[in-house]
Amino acid sequence: MERIYLDSNATTVVDPLVKQSMDPFFCQMYGNPNSLHRFGTETHPAMSIALDRMYSAVGAADEDDIIINGCATEGNNTVLKGAFLDAIAKGEPCHIITSQIEHPSILHTCQYLEKEHGVEITYLPVNSDGLVTLESLKANLVPRKTSLVSIMWANNETGLINPIKEMAEYTKEHGVLFHTDAVQAFGKLPINLQEVPVDYMTFSAHKFHGPIGVGGLYVRSAAPNTALLHGGEQMGKKRAGTVNVPFMVGMGLAMELAVQHIDYYDKEVRKLRDKLEDAILALPDTMIIGERKYRTPNTILASFKGIEGEAFLWDLNKNGVAASTGSACSSEELEADATFQAMDMDNNLSHTGVRFSLSRFTTEEEINSAIEIIYKTVQRLRDISSTYVGP
């Protein structure tokens, strides 16, 4: 087997059907959709179908907005900075509640707003299961003061699923806006915004076998909607910039396919994930973060005692397996794995995390091979290790 991709929380392979749907819009129907002539207008039916697919995939009402943008980072920035700009416009102070385990596109934006603009930010901790709790939100939300709550639906490193429905209902009861970054949830969990009263939700096509470089921001009808980009009149003046037709078309189909495969994901991807997880746990001195029942079906964050995360990735990569780690040495940050720190785990394990994330294109053969390679890697690196003393 040439190489095995187990880093699907970073990005996914584009579904061949999705690519096929995009192809005509590069060299045949390439008109600017804002143009009056036929080159432009002939793209409209496909864009309309794409929007229908997106609305249907998340259970949005026709009165709600789904704004097509460049990525979830853009969507997250739009919501957070929009809350700040909205507060300024009303002459009110801005208070945002988020959590310690959010993606950098939330955390760094909050830190920017906090430092540069004096926005009050509350970072909710996680409990021993790695989850943000409703109780923690209740303890920190201040009605008539809190401007926005932003909590991720599922965590990118652990796959742990937060109680978004309960939190959204609670904030709604208290008249506070609620945003969720659903990048790691859409396509892995059933999502129906008719049942979950979030005001804003961000998602990104490349996490569910769509192309990289296109995302969406759901905005419930009547929720404030401040544009981040001003310019032309695209997206109902809510996000300027020529619409990327092929990518929009691709994302629409990718969302429809993701919903169609949700049962397969829950059964078959979960089965493969559990097989890999069981094999890892069969090794001595290993640990998986978070109980299975609280996690998306495709994600494992494993700790291999005595082995530093980047060294593990190096060996896996050499043997054709792609995985990931959030700890210091794999990234340009120097600190320990943020999730381990937020969960207040044993400090000695904070550099030992390795994330394996599957997709619906992952095969059993790949998992079998990956298990063999993981076993060899653990053996070699524990032999080198100065801290591993054996089971």
Next chain:
Amino acid sequence: MAKNDLLGGSLWDNYSNKVADRMDNPVYQGQITEKEAETLGARLVVADWGAESCGDAVRLYWAVDKKTDVIVKASFKSFGCGTAIASSDMMVELCLGKTVDEAIQITNIDVEKALRDDPDTPAVPPQKMHCSVMAYDVIKQAAAIFKGVEKGILDDDEMVCECARVTLKTIQEVIRINDLKTVEEITDYTKAGAFCKSCIKPGGHEQKKYYLVDILKETRAQMDMEKVRIVEEPFTTRSPFQKMRLIENYFDAEVKPLLHKDGGDVEILDIRDGDEGTTVIAITYKGACMSCSSALTGTLNFIENGLRDKVDDSIRVSVQ
């Protein structure tokens, strides 16, 4: 540099081939037993440095010849990333055949340079340089064990970052060698300031004797002074601004670091022309210097004599 900065790339792309080779196949990985050392007529030394919680830990084994103090065999074990493993492997190689006293002279810079594929291209990107610092410290630790002394005695330097175990000398060296201009660069190169952050500037959870912001400022000032000395120009013909810069640099490089060590400080209030072609520098003391009995005698002489010696003979110092 802007275009090259736009695409981050993988850290691994910036590893030398030697780093990659040593990561994949470390030559000196393993341990030495008491029995094996005895067979070699050597004394076994086992030294640990670092911690899992910091992301790097290493154990160094030396078999030191009982008669000559030469390290006849060495090996290591490591909890760390690829760079840490490769650095440890090279560090062991550099120790071999040297006496313990010679091995103490090996620095992290030596280890990194030995891992380069060509002399002008660093073996690892700046943010991974800290992994070679570990090698520097574990050698000192092994030597201390061998000599039966505390490691600190062998340090000709003071610890600035306890978390990453980075000393004043190391920080000053990397600033000079790599022409570093920001604290972030120091952290990239040494890992100092990456963890509890107390050593970056005053106000952290722990009070420190040295702070990276001060070390950077003082070392840069020393570097500027050295440049000025190279391009000699009479002090008296310089503009008031140039005079001010020169004197400030001298204070930052030579005076303040010494006063800071005793909890004192000094501030320049004014620089003006005095009688008979003299230049008068008005200063005021701060901190511990304010109540120090030698502030108006020994300390003042030290400041004035230094300025006259290293800047210009026309200078007089007045305390206000």
